[in-house]
Amino acid sequence: MITTDLQTRLAALSMPNHKYAIKGIKRGIEREALRINKNGTIAQTPHPKETGHPLTHSSITTDFSESLLEFITPVSDDPEQTLSQLRDLQKFTLSKMGDELLWPMSMPCFINDQEDIALAQFGDSNIGKMKTLYRQGLKNRYGSMMQAIAGVHFNISFPDSLWQSLSELENNTQPLQQFISDKYLGLIRNFKRELWLVSYLFGASPALCSSFLQGKESHLPFNKIGKGTLYLEHGTALRLGDLGYTNSAQSSLRVMYNSLDEYIAGLRQAIRCHSDLYGELEDYKETAPKQLNKNILQIENEFYSPIRPKRNALSGEPPTHALERGGIEYVEIRALDVNPFVDTGISIEQINFLDVFLTYCLLKLSPQMSWEEQKVTQENLTAVVNQGRDPQVKLLKGDEQVLLSQWASSIFSDLVDVAKWMDEANQTTKYTDTISTLSQWVKYPEKTFSGRLVEQLKESKQDSGFIAIDLAAKYKATYENIDYQQYSEKALLDAALQSQYAATAIKENDDKDFVVFLDEYFAKA
Template identity: 50%
Template sequence: MQQNTSTFAQRLSILAMPEVADTLKGVMRGIERETLRINGNGSIAQTPHPNALGSALTHEYITTDFSEALLEFITIPHQDPRQALAQLRDIHKFVLARMGDERLWPMSMPCYIESEESIPIAQYGTSNVGKMKTLYRVGLKNRYGSMMQAIAGVHFNFSLPQAFWDKWLPAVTGGKADQDGVSAAYFALVRNYRRFCWLIPYLYGASPALCGSFIKDNKSSLPFERLPSGAYFLPYATSLRMSDLGYTNKAQSGLNVCYNELDNYVHSLRQAINTPSAEYARFAVKEDGQYQQLNANVLQIENELYSPIRPKQPTLKLEKPTDALAARGVSYIEVRALDVNPFSEVGISLEQFYFLEAFLVYCAITPSAEMDSDGFAQTEQNLRAVVLEGRKPGLQLNNQGQSVTLYDWATELFAGMMEVAKVLDQVHGGNAYQSSVQHELEKIEHPELTPSARILHHLQSTGEGTGAYALQMAKQYKQRLLQHQYSYHSEQELEQMALTSLQAQRDAEQADKQSFDAFLQEYFAQAGKNCA
């Protein structure tokens, strides 16, 4: 049976075979949750990363993203989603207990920002690696502004076990489950995800409105309406975080990143980090002896590529993501289209874990044709339509050149996902997967159940501002999490990890013998060799 001729029904029957289905017990999933530290009035904390949390440079689970105030909590990969949530909850408790009066902002979009300068850039110490991480963020600020970088999201990491590929690929493609075969299968999943990922902001988008301070200096062409509280909104928006106002980069639209195969993906990314940009050349790499960006190329480094999904391979020390992929292939994918779930104290719910797994397995087993530039543009247009107007009655999307309503397309996708969920429930016992799919299907039938609709309804019916609404949640969640009993880590274990990470940072700083100039030159010279 060849990949390009087999049907979804045929593939589903292979998935349901006991020897194939049983391997799904080995699926791994992990979470990266971003959240701003805020003061009692909702403004961004200006304090340094708390020393009691450890080193943001070297801690495995507690770090920072763009800003010193933008925390990022990372779980290891787990076979049991309940364990992933337990670890995430323990990390939240540990952090909140060491933040004084500060709280964690429970929304994706920030609030109460006086100016770009009130968003402190993350600091990682005096080692060359630490300086490079901070300088990368200085470059982001210069290129895109700090406002966009203060937005928080949730990343869902997902991998299928080697045992699955060993059974699946010979049966479906006749190919080997070697590194190349597995990478190609992950890229097929990625292409399907790009086709269907408009569903994610529809179901989980939770940013239909913005605090007025966020766009006061931003000339937006979007037809915003204004609430009495001063917040801006679009009536049918789902995730303004994913709009051009939020975490996207219009400057990258001409990159032509290829998702058809690993080699072309790596090549297109490497090309971007080695192609000078006329636009970014206006920021001197050095000004008055101070660097303004890592370089003046289209992307400073690969991580600058904004995408709703990334194929990933864990990196070794100072290894670039493209080098890791080229050397060892794809080992997992990172879903990046999730808003923070404001109705969960840890930003994501257990039900989301089950649904996302059913959705990603569906993407993995559904036939996935290669994607040309027009097909890619369609996925971008569909995503933008749902982000801005996802709950609009009768919204039309483009499915391979055919105009179709969101409702009809979603209903079709859910029929397939429910079949996948049945297999997953047979493997794990119970009905958690089918229940999660059914729960999300209700949002298709009743758009008022979506997080974006619930938030907008609250703001419109109470007259409350986005900031006041989120502050109430932040206060409740802090109280609730401080009462939580550690269940995955012990407090002593997390305290020791913090101390160990601080020592690791000191060791890195003392071990550096190279100047920062020489360190950067060597780092990017290596990139040049890789692109030859």
Template identity: 65%
Template sequence: MTTLTLSDALNALSQPEFVGALSGIKRGIEREALRINPDGRIAQTGHPKGSGHALTNPHITTDYSEALLEFITPVSVNAEETLGQLRDLQKFTLAQMGDEMLWPMSMPCYITSQEDIGLAQFGESNIGKMKTLYRQGLKSRYGSMMQAIAGVHFNMSFSDTLWTSLAKIEGYEGPLQAFISDRYLGLIRNFKRELWLISYLFGASPSICKSFLQGRETNLPFNKVGKGTLYLEHGTALRLGNLGYTNSAQSSLKVTYNSLCDYVKGLQSAIRTKSELYSSIPDYRSEEPMQLNGNILQIENEFYSPIRPKRNTKAGETPTQALMRDGIEYIEVRALDVNPFVQEGISIEQIHFLDVFLTYCLLKDSPELEWEEQQATQRNLQCVVNEGRDQSILLDDAGNPVSLSEWATRIFADLEVVAKALDSAYQSSVYSKTIATMKDWVDDSSLTYSGRFVQMLKDKQMDGGAIAIDFAKQYKQQQLAGLYSVYSEKMLNELADTSFTKAKEIEENDEKSFKAFLQDYFEKA
């Protein structure tokens, strides 16, 4: 089998036999958003009943806390349709929320106490109680504040035509799914190497509310504005930093991406190995459990990673069992901050950029990523998270110090070529235009989301929370006044009603006690 360079792969895919193979990208978005009161504090009400049951509505649910909504679009090959679906789901839910609004930022609003962050409730079924106990475990281990952080997850897969075309071009004659899994892992390795670029361009959390620290000390060089907003002059995405959605206890987990077996082995080891830190916390066998179990990870979802290989699971199946059954089906990018400058939380330009960037990561040669190098990619990310818009910073490119602008310029040279190929496949010009726009952000960091938000803080000399509330009010008015574009109110009401019926059926069909249910689950995991 021939391993092609990026240039060779694009040249081969430009041949008449393979024209259009790069089209047909499938996408889905999961957008998280805290429900807030008009004064900007986290809502203390239950999940909006009119939006359906959190356990069984496939498109409107909650994440960690009862106030942290999650909107999930179905798979679509049309990027505009995906954004329309997201807009419709938010419009429908906002109509069920009274005077509450959606917090348009990743880092949480003003929170007096961690006790204000109530655990998400999923009903009295065994699976519903398991979901809540898992969240109780996260609270017991890491505190609630970290779990109030919101993000946007971008799910993406390539067309079957592209996979068969690449296999033919490279002379691969083995099982196609093994080829697909191997190439997705190559994509993930390249993504991790250059994840810092996503943080630089789209990081939108350069500031936090002082209440987020809850008395914790930090040596980050924060500036202060307003009553209690702390910001880093050159910061980009504190959500991805040591103060954000991270888990230092997982730093010793050597989960690698050089083969599917390596990845699965690393994760399964973590969910089966007792933790010295957490084993003393009462687990599901106790009268008053505070976590599912005392292992390094309670379940696989607890593993914090900016990108994951995924396959849709069957009933009772764990994510890694699904991967070992039939290989990687799609990838989930988890590194995106909520974009505060658009009502959906993610823009069409971001989607177009991710199409190009992930295609580039797929087609570019991807050597194995050993643990030491993987640690270096994390150090690069932390550098950009805290100082990304400082032109003097140096990153580690395979052991060589290089400026962010120099490395980014090299990447964009390749992205321009990939964008042209995607434009050819889609008979459009949007990809090349998007890359040309984003390339300017390398030279002028004030154009990035973090640069724009820091400038707003400095110009207005007001709290970031006050700016966010203004955005939230504006977006709620826009969404409630707008028309449905993909769904209809009738369709979403029916979906909500059906979710309550399904949740009741699940509760009625439980035949085991909660303890017996979990015992059986962990024996099979």
């Protein structure tokens, strides 16, 4: 039986031998958060040593800057467990931070000067120095301010039972892993087409501190409140817009998602191609390097995308090599703002929605995507980032301009059907309950995260920083008064100590000069 559309596919998957195929979705979360002082300024202290070594700790590390923490949960099929693990990691880290707090928003706190954003330090081993030099390159290419933005990454993989059912229903004759990779790429294309809905619902960065602009002019219609907060009346996620975590220099990169070979080739072209923009910056072969190399991308991770196909890599293995070796294992959603309304930065409601939305993206038809269509998806996202809660905002769907509310309602109609199937398989109502609740946010944009934040700003007539500091203090107090749920403090202290030993061992096992190490790395990459 060949399924041709979402309804037909759901009907086939509801048959007795397939109805439980969706059970066992696995997830992992990576949450970023700036360390700040009690007055809201960025912390200038080193990464707290008692939490472990950022190079080798699997759950507590840093991102771009020394003050930008990253908490990484293990893979789990229980979302409540995942959130509990995230709470434990944050509780433990906060207990080692003295009076410092975790900034609960995506756009950074007040930063007087970009030099206040110290590069993350990973030690004196070759791999540690490479990580810091990569960040030096990011600073010199794009500025440090962009790198101080925090987000939440949501990783998801579907169970083997679903792939087997889909393969059987579609009379698949490909090797199963190739089939899986193709399906994940179909999910990615559909996600890019309708990413704007995630930004509309969960965008939580409609405002920023004017210090973020560092004196640069913006043509966006900002309103001002308090001493220096700028906000867009109908904005949703400045983090995903031109002022946020984007890279205009990459806009011409034709990284496509119609086949795994095409994706890998596009990314590799970018890391091999010399850049005219960055060619004057000294690279690792010179005495005082300011970047890893002079290519459009220093390494593959520099490619900014709201979603990535992923496979767990072997030690020292570049991401595209891992994909080439084993195919796509999971996808990483990188489009989520930090949710300021919960201590974990992401809520169970968001996880439930993403489960349904990504399953919907997987199951519905996903035609190949041209470069022109890919550019349209970015234009739609930009429209929602800047004016998504305006009832009159329109998006381009095919050749037709449609109201966001009209398109969103159509998507939610399909999500209801997907949620019902998922609920039946999991013997729950959580998915239909979540979709029912969030569907109301289309009609009432003030219920969205960005809508709530803008209303709070206007009611308080204060800078967004005051709201954030209050939340940060509240969440720290909460952590001080709750017990560990998934880990013990001893287990976390032991993991921190082991990470220090592991970092020392890596340094002691270095057997070549840093330049030779990078020569060999880039030759392999």
